[in-house]
Amino acid sequence: MQENVNLKSLPTVQDLKEKAAAGHQFTREEVRNLTEAEMMATGAPGPIRKGPAATIQSIYDAQQQFADKAEEMVGKPESEIHRHDAKELHSLESRSLGGHQPPHGSLSSEAQHIVDTRDDD
Numbered sequence: 001m002q003e004n005v006n007l008k009s010l011p012t013v014q015d016l017k018e019k020a021a022a023g024h025q026f027t028r029e030e031v032r033n034l035t036e037a038e039m040m041a042t043g044a045p046g047p048i049r050k051g052p053a054a055t056i057q058s059i060y061d062a063q064q065q066f067a068d069k070a071e072e073m074v075g076k077p078e079s080e081i082h083r084h085d086a087k088e089l090h091s092l093e094s095r096s097l098g099g100h101q102p103p104h105g106s107l108s109s110e111a112q113h114i115v116d117t118r119d120d121d
Helices: 013-021 028-042 052-074 083-096 107-118
Strands: none
């Protein structure tokens, strides 16, 4: 990493959320690089609370959790998809998008549609 890193050179929390909302899947390397840059810029021993490094880590974790839940859901027959599954998937997808609502036609909206059509719960 560069020695001359300052906070103004780092992406903002809003930049990271917008990038996630646009569909960018963050990598471990991006998380590590931003965390190291933030620590160099602040001299702090770890990420700033609610700062860019904490935000990218949170979004990255949410993206991984969403991917795991999506994989689980895709393998289920429609008859085994319940309202709590659709709600959990929606929550995870929203978090993976930096807090933005999933778009129409997303996996979570399709799961919700299946449940609503069946009206099982």
